[in-house]
Amino acid sequence: MSEFTITPVAGQVPAAGNGQNARDALNAALRAALRHPRFEVLPLVGTAELVEQHLSHSIPVTVTASPRQGLEPTLVVTEALARLGFPAVPHVAARLIVDESHLVEVLHRLDEAGVRDVFVVGGDGDRPVGCFRDALTLLTAIQRLRNCGVGASLEQVGITGYPEGHPLVSDRELIESLAAKQSLATYAVTQMCFDATAVSRWVSRVRRDGITLPVYVGVAGKIDRRRLMRISARIGLGDSARFLRKHRHGWTRLLLPGIYNPDRLVRELGADLARPSRGVAGLHVYTLGAVAATEQWRRQALVRLGDDGLR
Template sequence: MGGPIPGRRRGSAQRRDAAARLLARSRFELLPLPGTLDRAAGLPPGSTVTVTSSPRRGVDATIELAEGLSRNGFRAVPHLAARQFADRAQLARTLDRLDGAGVRDVFVVAGDAPEPVGEFPDGLALLRAMAGLGHRMTAVGIPSYPDGHPSVADDVLWDLLRDKQQHATYTVTQMCFDADVVCAFAARARSRGITLPVVAGVPGVVDIARLLRMSLRVGVGDSVRFLRSHRSIAGALLRPNGYRPDGLVRRLGAHVAAGRCALDGLHVYTFNQVDATLRWLQQAQRRAAA
């Protein structure tokens, strides 16, 4: 009589366990738009919730939402966009304000503004200024780019990541649709002396039009080209219910279970479609635990 091969059964269980661990360490990214605080109410209590920053809405919109999230019991993580800060005085006021709100984790980026409004042209400059001010943050995140960056050469990105890590406690990868690329990046980071925990940035449940618009905005053109060249994934995106990251998370879990790379959880880009993303997360956790 035939039956499941024990080694394969163990391997499948290990992959599910690895995926379950990633899902259990999910953090959620929100955009600081009207009504976002209400949308966040359905997130699991105590969740880590990051708040993006945009040149159009400014620093205050990000900080205000982070304060509201912190009041509601979430671990709020505001993005501090270097190019939006005029000077160290504004940075000091912002850090004091976050400290007063009980925020202990920030995510430092350069920001999308084409030109800095003040003395901080990039994330490294802001990180150094924060260190000089003696901030009280217990966690500081920085971005990393498995797909590369549209305007920064790869060797420069690696140099910046090495320079930044002395001021940071973790890195979150930019949104990527290809688990192989994410894992290869995490492994390469270790080989290059990057010791920060790597959190994998994955898209949540979102309709195709919004996903592609946001993908092109954040500079993951290589991932979009990857999707176009893989019909099964492209077909999934074109379904009426839009994109679901199940396959991506399963593949990430398989890589982790096989020891190809180490990942410290998932950073879910929700695009403020919180309810749909939460339904997916709950279903995925049930499947992983089955």
């Protein structure tokens, strides 16, 4: 069976409209999302050079943080990307910050590197290395320091959303946490997701609950399926029987040999991307090390949509 590919939409239309104009709007939204994605990379030696080799300098590149390695590799790769001219976005994990002095040092380094965007997460470590137990406590400290002139050059602060839930936290608690963080952030990025319907339902719910932050939908890039399955399980996707029951079909596809292709998911996200009232700002692409293959996929998808003006 051949892979599903993103092609101009002939029959699918956004819920808010119909006819040729709506189809044109959907295709335009897909082109815009693929023209201006965010790419997420791992904080490994050689990552900055790999990004330089394959990506346009217009693409924001976010750098994850590892609880095993600490925050330093993330900062080093972020600084290298910034020197190369990329809009670099480090993950600043609360559980990897020792204390406020450490946070001040981190913010100074980012300021000197010209970084204007940070993504604040709680972090995956079992125990905090210092006094910041979660993203909210770190966001609060960052805002207080910015008010005092430290980190004042930051223009964007991102936080995480969970369309498919979290194995250890109730949906209600997740929404309440997002609401508490809203005034301290400028956008949200969803955890990697394989279900466009789940994303759409989640967007509807957070909007009903008064959360207005722009949302970037997290999708996996073009990645080996078994590697993707291992990493997805490690970050908590599919850890519960409830999740597996709800998403058995999608996870069965991941168990097949070969390469996962995000075409179908991106196509299905088109209806939300095409409706400005939904506040879905674009795509956040998790490359998981497969930068070259994912960028090749993006370019080929744009060509199929009639857009070859990539740079």
